[in-house]
Amino acid sequence: MYRDNTLIPAEAVRLAALGSLVEGGKPYGALAREIRFFVARIVGPSLDMLGTSLELLRHEGLIVAEGVADSASTVDDDARLAATAEGRAAFRTLMTSNVRGLTSDLSRLVIALKMRFLPLLDAEDRHEQAEFLAEACETELTRLRDLRAAYGAGFLAAWLDREIAELSQRHAWFRDLDNRI
Secondary structure, eight states, X not given: OXXXXXXXXXXXXXXXXXXXXXXXXXXXXXXHXXXXXHHHHHHOSOTTTSOOOHHHHHHTTSEEETTOOSTTSOOOTTOXXXXXXXXXXXXXXXXXXXXXXXXXXXXXXXXXXXXXXXXXXXXXXXXXXXXXXXXXXXXXXXXXXXXXXXXXXXXXXXXXXXXXXXXXXXXXXXXXXXXXX
């Protein structure tokens, strides 16, 4: 993680893998395809995002392969993977991390993963994540409104108006998220 408790790209992919396995065990090949599909649809093809190995998660004891004696053994595509207790704890840590800004590809991916796996958190953590995301929108809105106040006309002002309107909708959506979860 970065010093501000936000995820680096490899940790976002780690969140995708662990979250999927916390939902339920999956064959190795299916999990790899699912992660690749999800990440590529949010951020596009990215070597930074797809560099994390499922083997590393096994080696760290975060996931296990059923029927494979140790983490040094290779796993075929049909081997069923499951999250360990340590993997579940790591999942919670990743899910409750901060989000750096709201507009980068990495932030969009982290938010999408948080929305996908939010039901897997307990009620208190879900509530805190909803509040955190609403507050992040408020911070971003303040920043954009300050910039907009400094530039009264022209294409930049028009673009900022559009950004503020879109972010205001997102802010309202996150404020209401607590009522939906």
